[in-house]
Amino acid sequence: MPKRLLLPLLACCILSLQPAVAQPAPQVRHAATARSKAAAAIPVPPPSAYNGHPKLAIILVLDQFRGDYLDRWRADFKAHGFNLFLAHGAYFPDCYYEYANTETAPGHSTIGTGAYSDGHGINSNQWWDLNRSKDHPVTSVEDERYALVGLPQGEKTTPGVSPRNEMASTVGDELRLATQGQSLVYGVSLKDRAAILPAGATANGAFWIDQASGRFITSTFYMQQLPQWVQDFDNGHDIAEAEQAANASGTKNFYHDVGATPAAVSYELSFAKALIESTQLGHHDTTDMLTLSISSTDILGHQVGPDAPEQRAMIDAVDADLDDFFTWLDKNVDGGLGNVWIALTADHGVAPVPAVAAQMGLNAATIDMKKLLAGLNDAVNTKFSPGEKVEYLLPDQSLPYLSLNQPSFERAGINEQEAEQAVEDALPGAFNALVPEEPTAGAAQTKLPPRPALFRSYTREQLAQGQLPPTPFGEILAHSYSPNGGWYVMVTPEAFQMAGTPGSKGTNHYTPYAYDRHVPLAFYGAPFAPATYHGRVQPVDLAATFASLLGINQPSASVGQILTQALKPESEVTYPKPPAVRPHARAERSHKAAGTAAKTGGTQQ
Incomplete structure (x- = not known):
């Protein structure tokens, strides 16, 4: 039986063996009832998601980002990129996935759902399903019932994609359910699966790039056509600037030629800014959520491995871009960065290049x-x-x-x-x-x-x-x-x-070994006590912790633990602005103001 189920089971057994508690005398019951009524009369502040604190919750995923990277290259980091978490957040350096199929799609599903493959159903990036296709494996998000939206004219729009294979709700889904759709939830990545799976089935939208052109696209699962702001972004100067920065102007394979460079990180974060600004994330009466997956660390990492200077340069560039992004958030969310929660993790680690490990x-x-x-x-x-x-x-x-x-x-x-x-x-x-073949016995040998x-x-x-x-x-x-x-x-x-091919410089991930399962986990925001917390934790704890703090249900298959060791006492949690007025409260206040104005013959200023 999984260890995480043993303690609740033992607690139930112990409680069942306790003697029956004697009923209090009538006068004691009456006094208790009076105290209960008095306590009920004291207003209890609503959970964070409902009163708009935080204004924005971000789940930031770094694709193929091994858990040792933040400490290994800590001296490189400047200002408030990764240091937002290392110096001002709750940092867990000992976070390990507790499953063996360490790939991109399962990792992103696990982060969003707080469950593993036996709970959310996604065990690989693609698999054979002969009932759906006899000529190719279906991808983790492939869905022939929907079409792609926003592709350049003439490109094939089917099969489309959706979260149909994800069998559990995400923390974003639970946020949408709890606020009856008032909270907005979006997913963004260069990869379709990394945009769709952590955001969930109820998301207002998910956006990723067309691999050839670099244009951001979506699926008819979410919308029939791209919003005007996405069209404007795609038709603007960002693609050309990213290609130029990557020395790949006019490329027909944006994903490979630009995606493997720091230019793609800046490009993706520019799109995230456009989304936040255009949808007014962080300006609503309930908490909004963005799942943001940085893909470039994985695209390059497969080519060069975790020990290459190119990968270190990529991570340093991500640090600088995150510093810029967090600074921008501070100016573009109600109450600034103090009204934002950010969770940082990765979908999997990575193995050393075999030739390097063999040496x-x-x-x-x-x-x-x-x-x-x-x-x-x-x-x-x-x-x-x-x-x-x-x-x-x-x-x-x-x-x-x-x-x-x-x-x-x-x-x-x-x-x-x-x-x-x-x-x-x-x-x-x-x-x-x-x-x-090995050398024959007695022959001069080097290491086999x-x-x-x-x-x-x-x-x-x-x-x-x-x-x-x-x-x-x-x-x-x-x-x-x-x-x-x-x-x-x-x-x-x-x-x-x-x-792989013998002698290849590239590497991969998919095993139960520590180097593939080890990822960072860190939180920034008002409820989190800044410190480094040693001791094993799991990526499934992210969704459980966010759900608890937001006052919503944990995702349907969640098995994570709430990381209480990193939480401040509630009395110490403060936000830059008072709770926003709920829509029904605003209407009631407007009605009262109109009535007062009618009585006085004037308007309320």
Whole structure:
């Protein structure tokens, strides 16, 4: 049983064993009733979300930003970018995801929902769903029922996207429900999944870029056409300026050529400013929310790895841009930055480039996925269809999930358990076939090259039925389960190993190892006591903490803890302005003012 469920269960058991409490005498009950009535007469301030404090809550996600970066390059940071959190916020340097599928889509869903894949259903960036497509894996946000909005004329608008695969509410959804739609919620990123999934199904809008042109677009799930302010932004000078800053003028691949540079960070934050200004976020009677995911750290990070000077320069540039953005917020939100909450985290960490780790002596092999899949297909054919070349595994695959071609097995009369077990049984041999030849005994040797090696594997049925080790690792695996992907086997190579081309300078993330699960977590805002808080926490704690402070329900599948150790006493929480007037209160006040004016024959000034 997950550890987070044990304490509530034990508390219930203990309470059930307590002796019945004797009823107080009648006069005591009457006195208690009188005190209760007196207490009820004292006005209780409404929760923050309802009285407009904070004016704006921001969930800031840095894509592929490992937890050690903030301390590693702390001396680089200037003014109030990252230092807003490090020097003036509540900083948790020991934050780790408690699941094994550390990819972009699951991470953003986890941040928004306060749940893991077994709660929100998103276990990968894409997966095979043969009921929806037989020629390509569907993405985490793909939805053929909707079309894309805002693409340059002539570009294909389908399939569109939506949050249809996210099976849990987000903290933004709960904010919208609690305020009956008065609070506005938006999501922004260069990536569609990073804009959509943390914001949720009730968001007023989500915006991301068309990868070719760099124009911000959306989906008919949210709106039938782009608002005029988005059209004006797309038709303005920002795209050309970003291309020029990235030395990529006229590019046909904005996402790659500009997205991997600091220019894309400035571009994305310029769009966020335009959104805040045009929708008047931070100027309403209830709390508004923005989920903002910075994608450039991931786009570049895959190419160069976490130890490259280019990635350090990118993070320094993000720091400068955040300083500018936070300064702008201070001037453009009612009450300034003191009326804003900001949570900072990341969707996943990242592994060192295998060649770099191998030079340090680690067994950091690169796994040739094409050869691995071919070896598995050959082994399964040998077992079930000797001499044939049936495609038992689907093409276009990536770790950690290997999707099986269910129709091929069913035509051979093989059920899911037999199919998944056959693939799992074939994995050790398929990995061994990837091992490079070693020198013969007695020959002069240097250090042997890294060897691809399998650490663990589990079938979908094992994950679904909880047939997992009763250990912390087993709990991590349980949190990684989702039915998405049909029949599959979850594969974990040894640490520091990943799919790719041998000798590549790039890197990846998708494993249960600490370097992929470690991310920063920090908060800035009136309720948070500035300090560094050591001790394990999880990204799911973000949504739980925000929901508690806003006085709203936690998201539907939330498993996070409220980070009470970082909260000020309520008596010490102050805001620059008094609570805003609720709409019904404003109408009532206007009605009274009109009545008074009529009686006096004048107007109220």
